Amino acid sequence: MIDISQIKLSNAQIAWRAAQDIEDGAYVNLGIGFPEMVAQFQPEGKQAIFHTENGVLDFGKAPEPGNEDWDLINAGKKAITLKPGTSFFHHADSFAMVRGGHLDVAILGAYQIAQNGDLANWSTGKGGIPAVGGAMDLVQSARRIAVVTDHVTKKGDPKLVESCTMPLTGVGCVTRIYTSLAVVDVAEGRFVLREKIPAIPMDDLQSLTGAQLHTDGAVNDLVCPAELA
Amino acid sequence: MIDISQIKLSNAQIAWRAAQDIEDGAYVNLGIGFPEMVAQFQPEGKQAIFHTENGVLDFGKAPEPGNEDWDLINAGKKAITLKPGTSFFHHADSFAMVRGGHLDVAILGAYQIAQNGDLANWSTGKGGIPAVGGAMDLVQSARRIAVVTDHVTKKGDPKLVESCTMPLTGVGCVTRIYTSLAVVDVAEGRFVLREKIPAIPMDDLQSLTGAQLHTDGAVNDLVCPAELA
Amino acid sequence: MDKTIQTAAEAVAQIPDGATVMIGGFGGSGAPVELIHALIDQGARHLTVVNNNAGNGHVGLAALIEQGRVDRLICSFPRSADPSVFVEAYKAGRIALEIVPQGTLAERIRAGGAGIPAFYTPTAYGTEVAEGKPVEIFEGRAYVQERWLKADVALIKGELGDSHGNLTYRMAARNFNPVMAMAATTTIAQVSRLVPLGGIDPEHVITPGIFVNRLVEIANPAQEEELNRAEAVYP
């Protein structure tokens, strides 16, 4: 088995790859933490409009340190900025946007994704304090639900699995997974491999995946900017 | 039987009497037509705040003819005016105020009121085109539902009845009835007479009422300003 | 991204026969008269229209009905100063009518926009309007289950609009417009004035652009009430 630590994509590269699929004019919600990084890589000429569930649409980047206004934050409680087009609204209206299917894409992290699209990303199920936030709302309602994640856990266990063993965030919701090794779609209850990094042999990728990887047409090379590695 | 056409209260007098019961600071919705007249008689020193279901709270009187702005109207499509404190909101928020129990009083007209508080005021049930507007929302939700009405129909039939024969607007909703002859409460499934005009004998009032009029303590004289007659 | 369209005709060009069309307004206030007239010119037929009322006189929604283009109307109050167009169509059996209490209509539309397929309301319990609908008891009180209402298209009227579709409204002309904007697959807004992006204070946006697909500037829009006082007829 190849040592993936040397070849796998960085988080920035995964985020970059996810950003390439965001359509011009798309309304997008990015989960707290790693998924927020996607906003940095929106391609030139394609404008995405970002929604944060605490009631801001079409906001700008983080302010310079020292210029934070703590009444102007995103769902991760990080400071953001205004830009022309920004609007504010209350929480019920914000989740009307979510639940009503008005978001084109939501991008989240994951503990596990099952081949039927089930997602587990809110609780490891091992005790501790549960905290769900807006994830359960987002995953059932945005038009596309994408996941950005390492292909395997820190221990090396597959995150793409036949069925989730951890508590679910949503059922049958994930449509595409951007991992540190591959781009995988969920289609009709199966994982369909769309892209993989050239350095990993197919057999190794399969052995790092907890369910059958199907193909449907070509598997393209997953190539991301090297400077993001 | 006494000829009530000579002694009954005018609509202005009925509206005046209803206005005397509106508490200082009350939020009030007045039905289209006759009930709108109640706003003219709010007693000095007691401030009522009027709600109109098309999305305006705390509005002012009708403008002078010629000064109408047809984007500033009430539920009866009559022109109203701004005053300090006015606010605008959309229809779902407006009926959140109604349904959520935030109105203190709604005052409506009636075809029939039953002794259990059932109200019929939206359809005669005789064909024609049904039109319910906001009445069904208002009668189920405001804290007090008052009716202003002639005591009998134009044909002389009772409007206060044992049970409504016309299509219902709401069940068990009316709390007080201001008629051209009396003030009647609905309490525990019975009509309780609170006030009557001095000129009508008790027996005649009962014979003009389609269900038993009970008493519970004194029946006071119903006296309204003569200049409103 | 620029959602602005040059003319009302282009804005409504894609509306197909058989579409369900929500039309904002309460009586004439907030009614998108120019968009309705553009829809009349455009020719789509067999429409289902959702509006609080049923038109007045011979312009706007009344004119759309008069042209025989509305098969079915969902409304709360099909009365007005001059409802003759609707009354005639209804009595002749040319138009079907679903009466919905006004607050239930507003909430069903909001539910459509907010992804709530059904909710319970005390409104209309025990009346013929609730016949056949599920009833459930919560904390000793009976409530009627109502379903969401969605549309293919919403035609709405705003005051200011920017290229991302952020909108404000003018006074009581707000009414059903913001909730209808949420509940349609395609929301088309006419605005009295297009402003540059950033021209609306973020605190004052009533309809965020996410709910608006296309918008067209109609400066000095017609006010239905004034058209009717002038006895206007469209087309």
Next chain:
Amino acid sequence: MDKTIQTAAEAVAQIPDGATVMIGGFGGSGAPVELIHALIDQGARHLTVVNNNAGNGHVGLAALIEQGRVDRLICSFPRSADPSVFVEAYKAGRIALEIVPQGTLAERIRAGGAGIPAFYTPTAYGTEVAEGKPVEIFEGRAYVQERWLKADVALIKGELGDSHGNLTYRMAARNFNPVMAMAATTTIAQVSRLVPLGGIDPEHVITPGIFVNRLVEIANPAQEEELNRAEAVYP
């Protein structure tokens, strides 16, 4: 009619032991810190608190929990930069926790304010959060029935307020405040600035006064984030 109160202490004086208290804010933004601190001083115990989070550091909601005054917390996300107060109370069994998905929490509160005793949502279907809740199928998709959420008291933070209780908010500090204002028997608002009646444009009112019972001006209100960066502790 004048709903203004002179001090935060007077504004919260009537809150009884055992009350259910909604507290606005998302993290520190929009949190009515001075009202919460007044509630700490006031002494009410055995509270049920509804808030998106579970407090941060040793001020605001965290301080209320630290004083042992909250028996039960209904929230979506009991995490923060420093959640130690809540974590300790929870692990010691001193506070009960009901986790509600954030959108469901907002909608349950709105439903409480809007007179909707129950509604259906796709959120949480098939997860442990929905266990035991009624499920219904609409148009082939499964939805969970959720119930309204109401409170005895809401403590909220606005920006401008007038004597009738009309309110505006400041940027993302709006969050849960307007819906909580609707859902409580008594809504108490702190505002950064009281303005004369008419001082808020009718188009810009976010919470109409009908939803507000009392309001108190707290000029230059504390920002929870800044208090925590300064490692403040209350009392």
